[in-house]
Amino acid sequence: MADVNRGNRPLSPHLTIYRPQLTSMTSIFVRLTGNAVIVAALMIVWWFAAAASGPDAFATADGFVRSWFGDLVLFLSTWAMWYHLLGGLRHLIWDSGHMLDVKRSETFGLAMILASVLLTIFTAIVV
Numbered sequence: 001m002a003d004v005n006r007g008n009r010p011l012s013p014h015l016t017i018y019r020p021q022l023t024s025m026t027s028i029f030v031r032l033t034g035n036a037v038i039v040a041a042l043m044i045v046w047w048f049a050a051a052a053s054g055p056d057a058f059a060t061a062d063g064f065v066r067s068w069f070g071d072l073v074l075f076l077s078t079w080a081m082w083y084h085l086l087g088g089l090r091h092l093i094w095d096s097g098h099m100l101d102v103k104r105s106e107t108f109g110l111a112m113i114l115a116s117v118l119l120t121i122f123t124a125i126v127v
Contacts, residue, residue, distance in 0.1 A: 023102075026109040030087030033080035040077030043070070078123050083116035 043065065050061035064070050090108055093099050099108055 022106045022109045026087065026090075026112060030084055030091070033084040033087070036077060036080040037084055040073060040080070043073060075120070075124060079116055079120040082119040082123070083112070086112040086116055 047058075047061045047065050050057040065074070090099075090112055093108075094105070099105055
């Protein structure tokens with residue numbers, strides 16, 4: 001049976017005690033960007049569904065997607081897609097047992113941030 005007398009036991013450390021590390025923050029952002037990509041994908045699905053529904057629905061969806069806010073969402077979701085992809089590759093490298101020391105994992109985290117920004121700018125210029 002579970003011990004219900006928790007008043008005498010010490011509390012586990014809270015996040016306020018720890019200094020945020022680059023590897024933990026980049027890993028958290030991989031999860032957040034995964035959710036952001038889902039939101040952007042839902043917006044694109046809405047645009048396609050509106051195109052299939054008729055001209056009035058498409059005009060509404062297309063107006064939103066082509067607005068400044070829609071452009072901003074699509075631009076940021078492009079960054080989120082690149083960041084999430086590079087973060088997934090980093091996790092695959094870690095799962096294979098490579099680059100687990102602090103110096104190389106932090107270097108790869110910085111490279112992942114820089115590469116995602118550069119790939120986003122390249123994508124925006126080319127596409």
